[in-house]
Amino acid sequence: MSAGPLSRLLGLPATALPALIGRLTAVDLTVATAESLTGGLLAALLTETAGASAVVRGALVVYATELKASLAGVDARLLDERGPVDPDVAVGLADGARAACGATVGVGLTGVAGPDPQHGMPVGTVFIAVTGAGFSRVATRRPVDLAALPRGLSRRDDIRFAAVRSAVELLEQLVLGVATK
Numbered sequence: 276m277s278a279g280p281l282s283r284l285l286g287l288p289a290t291a292l293p294a295l296i297g298r299l300t301a302v303d304l305t306v307a308t309a310e311s312l313t314g315g316l317l318a319a320l321l322t323e324t325a326g327a328s329a330v331v332r333g334a335l336v337v338y339a340t341e342l343k344a345s346l347a348g349v350d351a352r353l354l355d356e357r358g359p360v361d362p363d364v365a366v367g368l369a370d371g372a373r374a375a376c377g378a379t380v381g382v383g384l385t386g387v388a389g390p391d392p393q394h395g396m397p398v399g400t401v402f403i404a405v406t407g408a409g410f411s412r413v414a415t416r417r418p419v420d421l422a423a424l425p426r427g428l429s430r431r432d433d434i435r436f437a438a439v440r441s442a443v444e445l446l447e448q449l450v451l452g453v454a455t456k
Contacts, residue, residue, distance in 0.1 A: 278290075278291075278292070279292070279320075279323035279324065280323070281316070281319055281320045281323050282320065282323065284436070285320065285436050285439060285440055286436075286440070287320075287440065287443065291443065291447075292320065292321070292323070292324040292443075293324050293325070293326075295321075295324075295443065295446060295447055295450065296321070296324045296326050296327050296329075296330055297326070298447075298450040298451075299330040299380075299446075299450055300326065300329050300330055302450060302453045303379075304330065304379045304380050304407075304449075304450065304453065305330050305331070305332045305377075305378040305379050305380065306321065306330055306331055306332065306378055306379075306380045306381075306382065306446070307331075307332045307333050307334060307335075307372040307373055307375065307376030307377075307378035307380070307381050307382070308321075308334040308335070308372050308381070308382045308383070308384070308442075309334070309335040309337055309343075309346075309347045309368035309369065309371050309372035309375075309381065309382070309383045309384075310334065310335070310336055310337070310368075310383075310384045311336075311337055311338055311343065311359065311368070311384060311385040311386070312338075312384060312385060312386040312387065312388045312401065312434070312435060312438060313384045313435050313438050313439055313442075314336055314338060314435070315334055315336045316435060316436075316439045317334075317382060317384065317439050317442050317443075318331065318333075318334030320439060320443070332376040332377055332378040333372075333375070333376035333378070334372070334376075335347050335368075335371070335372055335375060335376075337368065340354055340358075340359045343359055343364065343367070343368065343371075343385075346371070346375070347367065347368050347371030347372060347375065347383075348367065348370070348371040348374065348375070349364055349367035349368060349371060350367060353367065357394075358393070358394030358395070358396070359385055359393070359394065360385050360386055360387055360393055360394055360396040360400055360402065361385070361402065362402045362404070362413045362415060364383070364385050364402070365383040365384065365385050365402035365403055365404035365413055366383060366404040366406060366411055366413060367383065368381075368383025368384070368385060368404065369381035369382055369383035369404040369405060369406040369411075370383075370406050371383070373406060373407065379407055379408065380405060380406070380407045380446070380449065381404075381405070381406045381407070382403070382404070382405050382442055382445070382446065383402075383403070383404040383406075384401070384402075384403050384438055384439075384442055385401075385402050386399075386400050386401035386402060386416070386434070386438060387399065387400045387401075387434075388430075388431040388434045388435050389430055389431050389434065390430070390431070398430070398434070399416070399434055400416070401414075401415075401416040401434065401437070401438045401441070402414070402415055402416075403416075403438060403441050403442050403445055405442075405445045405446060405449050407449075410449075412445060412448075412449065414441055414444075414445055416437065416438070416441060
């Protein structure tokens with residue numbers, strides 16, 4: 276099976292997404308995303324793979340801060356106190372996506388793609404959370420090492436693509452952990 280256009284653009288191996296979708300199916304997990312800085316890229320990536328409908332339940336694009344609270348259920352007080360770029364906000368997004376879409380796994384992505392810092396966070400700061408019943412894992416990229424990014428696209432695109440690749444890695448780690456139990 277060949278990689279889809281988004282997989283190729285993100286520099287993922289051709290077999291990465293079909294293998295992930297297959298493993299999620301095999302361990303009976305479903306996924307929903309709540310995405311801020313990535314604007315739905317993770318959901319688009321997951322759904323470009325044949326068979327994704329067996330595991331992808333849905334996605335929330337919550338680019339505006341107030342939508343993180345009203346659509347994804349992130350605590351408004353947390354958003355007021357810490358701002359939208361915070362590891363606990365990423366967890367809230369993941370939990371909110373899972374609840375809103377009826378999935379077993381939620382993925383939340385928030386960060387600063389630039390061009391300017393946001394709420395005191397530098398450009399390239401990214402928080403990704405993967406949550407489910409009884410587990411929560413947060414990855415912090417603070418800031419993303421822009422010099423190490425291979426794409427050579429715009430700085431914003433590099434940051435957003437790196438965030439999506441990191442989310443895929445976290446999902447893969449989760450599925451491997453579930454499969455080995």
